[in-house]
Amino acid sequence: MKALILAGGSGERFWPFSTPETPKQFLKLFDDKSLIRWTFERVLKRLNPKDVIVVTHRDYVERTKEELPELPPENIIAEPQKKNTAPACFVGTKLAEDDEPVLVLPADHRIPDVEEFWNTVKKALNALEKYGGLFTFGIVPTRPETGYGYIEAGEELEDGVHEVVQFREKPDLNTAKRFLESGRFLWNSGMFLWKAKEFIEEVKVCEPAIYEHLKDVDPRDFEAMKKAYEKVPSISVDYAVMERSRKVRVVKANFEWSDVGNWSSVREIEGYTEESENVVLVDSERVFVKIHDKPVAIVGLSDVIVIDSPNGILICKEEHAQKVREVVRKLFRTS
Helix, strand or coil: CEEEEECCCCCHHHCCCCCCCCCHHHCCCCCCCCHHHHHHHHHCCCCCHHHEEEEEEHHHHHHHHHHCCCCCHHHEEEECCCCCHHHHHHHHHCCCCCCCEEEEEECCCECCCHHHHHHHHHHHHHHHHHHCCEEEEEECCCCCCCCCCEEEEEEEEECCEEEEEEEECCCCHHHHHHHHHHCCEEEEEEEEEEEHHHHHHHHHHHCHHHHHHHCCCCCCCHHHHHHHHCCCCCCCHHHHHHCCCCCEEEEEECCCCECCCCHHHHHHHHCCCCCCCCEEEECCEEEEEECCCCCEEEECCEEEEEEEECCEEEEEEHHHHHHHHHHHHHHHHHC
16 A cells, blocks of 8 residues: 655644744654644554655645655655645556555644554545545544534445535534434544546546646656646646536545644634743633743633744634734745
């Protein structure tokens, strides 16, 4: 089996920690390890470094080598442009043998229970051998979450393995509550499992432009990739293949999971900030603070996030954490 780690994102919602030079996957948000390092180590619990492939943007190749020194350099695929996840999945999968399973993992997810993660992967591998098709991992929801997409599970093929009825976009709160109450909907984790040849064939059917422009390209030939990427569409693998294919199945996953999508996600994991020597709270509650080198005082505010770094200071209501990317675009446009 190959593990394909997708590490080309920019993480704009994590400004001021995240910058174009240091995107989210390289941030040490929780301890002394970056998110991509945590993902790599999770994979190494079962696989050798030679069986791990990382697809990232050309600008991040050297940083990837620094973070993952055990990874063979030839297993890092440099994308000349950011074209979302479908082209990345295609070129990464091309490095696997035809009948070899490929486990696709975003570089920036948090999964504390590594053993349960691999138990779920084992179940998916068994189902892949039995039924074929393209598998996605659906997280059993614990709350009516509006920040995730959902998968509706249909016919049960065996315990915890279902056909997929449909994918749903991020819902409003009332819809999310209905999803939770129905028991049929799972969070769309963005993790996948397929056999290389079958995925390549499904791309040919579902998104032929990607197939035609990349089928004869060696992913390790940067100049060939550069020419091909000028022509391929920018589209996620969800839209390009998973939502269009008739061969998609979902495996229920019960492990704790976060896509660490914004500062609110970090707050959910770490909890609210309590008063300390460098954090003073006056008539304030439910605040989350990360400071660099100075005291912070918050007076008369609730449900706010305060982030300080050498790159800048962010102050926002937690409910607007998704909008931080708009700040980044304005900052870099004006600069």
